Amino acid sequence: MNCSFALEANAYYSISFDNVKFVESGIFLVNEEGFIEDVFEKDSVEYKSIRKKLVEDGKLRVLDDKHFIIPGFIDLHIHAPQWPQSGSALDQALEVWLNKYTFPLESKFKDLEFASEVYTNFVKQSLKFGTTTAMYFATIDVKSSSMLAKICARLGQRALVGKVVMDDKISNPSYYRDENAKDSLKKTEYFINDVLAIKDSCKQKVYPVITPRFIPSCTDEVLKGLGELAKEYKGIYIQSHVSESDWEHSYVKERFGINDSFALDSFNLLTDRTILAHGCHLSDDDMKLLADRSSSIASCPISNAYFANAVLPVKDAIDKSLNIGLATDISGGYSPSMYTAIRQAIISSRMLNDGVDPRLRSGKRGREDSSLSLNNAFYLATLAGGKALKLPVGKLEKDYAFDIQIIKIDDNIPSFYKEKSNLDLFHKAILLAESTNIEEVWIQGNRVK
Structure with missing residues (x-):
């Protein structure tokens, strides 16, 4: 694995003009050049073994359910x-x-x-x-x-x-x-x-x-x-x-x-x-x-x-x-x-x-x-x-630059009960988030905020 570090997080990103994909607890592997080396979703056959290896190597950071990531x-x-x-x-x-x-x-x-x-x-x-x-x-x-x-x-x-x-x-x-x-x-x-x-x-x-x-x-x-x-x-x-x-x-x-x-x-x-x-x-x-x-x-x-x-x-x-x-x-x-x-x-x-x-x-x-x-x-x-x-940016998939925002759900984004769908939470966050909800920003694998 050509992996510098990995992040486990819920994620949202566009796959087309009309469709946003939700990834639950996806594992995003990032290489030394700052590109996404691979993504493992929970239903992947390799998910558990990859996760175990990353934890053993001290390379996995895990975000809780109060956070999610989107592209920069x-x-x-x-x-x-x-x-x-x-x-x-x-x-x-x-x-x-x-x-x-x-x-x-x-x-x-x-x-x-x-x-x-x-x-x-x-x-x-x-x-x-x-x-x-x-x-x-x-x-x-x-x-x-x-x-x-x-x-x-x-x-x-x-x-x-x-x-x-x-x-x-x-x-x-x-x-x-x-x-x-x-x-x-x-x-x-x-x-x-x-x-x-x-x-x-x-x-x-x-x-x-x-x-x-x-x-x-x-x-x-x-x-x-x-x-x-x-x-x-x-x-x-x-x-x-x-x-x-x-x-x-x-x-x-x-x-x-x-x-x-x-x-x-x-x-x-x-x-x-x-x-x-x-x-x-x-x-x-x-x-x-x-x-x-x-x-x-x-x-x-x-x-x-x-x-x-x-x-x-x-x-x-x-x-x-x-x-x-x-x-x-x-x-x-x-x-x-x-x-x-x-x-x-x-x-x-x-x-x-x-x-x-x-x-x-x-x-x-x-x-x-x-x-x-x-x-x-x-x-x-x-x-x-x-x-x-014509750049590999704007998407959270293999070979794209690891440009992300880590969004925190707090009082700016009310969540008193479980939303009807994962996209409901995403939509609320995009419409209600303030700069304080953007806890971290990463560009090409480097944290800049």
Whole structure:
């Protein structure tokens, strides 16, 4: 047995969009590299002998019935430098929020002492809420963007980090933009290589991401150059925003005569490692194109409620074979907790399904078959994120990274009698848990909380 240690625990994890599997007192063997070497369920022929051997070797930790484990969450879209303004100005229009609040804040991250303080604090907050894999936008500053990757490596979080590209002199403020396309591309390539140099310095790994902020902030020249970089650095991740709001979606349509997704594709920026945030205004053709390219959408239900002017029809997109993951979108989303994002994803989908205008009769008020179940939303936060990133994360099975949350049942999650099913307890915990219920967080076999 190639086993560093083993954990015996009740466990829940997604096996499909609709189904969550419950494992009673499963034994999870973890190897030196931090991957699940094997899982033994109670009905396994080998269960008793494996358990006996692990106990004799002092390698088995046993959790009681007041605890269970779930996979760590995968947050596909976070603006880490926006953490100081979380909860601020969310009643403003997107373009006002960006220019009055967000860009002035992000411009401060050339101060490395300030950047270190904010980034360290945020990564710790993210870990506290069980986020084991995070995809970050940093800022246009190269040094502090690289610093974010190094902080994640040091604190044990699996991270994908992008130096933001913004070179358009008309759309971006003079105090916060790249000097020109050539300068932006040079700095982006420098950043890529800086992060690649430390990628394998930690077990969980950190990755560079090509990051045009969104089409309105970028010239054609820089978008073309980023597409060429993506070809040169094969397998590199790409992230941006797509068809987020009426304003952003219309801007791209007027500029190119096509929607965001087709514009990004024309610059070779849609690949199987592209993750695009929002997508609330995607057409059927957009969804087909993204699915054909094996790109993914990061659904941001909280920020969508504030800025997107629409609700992403997640079930419709999935029916069209488009992979959808989940994200907090700090700070358009005010909470670093993926639990909050899961809950809002369900609420928003119910409102889309039923409609919100009481002047219309019920049959005409909503979009039928749009409601997400908790099982659906949990899938978005775990297994779908792993699928988007092409990484073995988000599932508690053999050969997946041992990224887990240990959840404790306490007074936040009332349990005065035995639930009607094992899933009832799981559902209650996901909807009611606070950060204090997340007793421990493990990433790649290392405890980080």
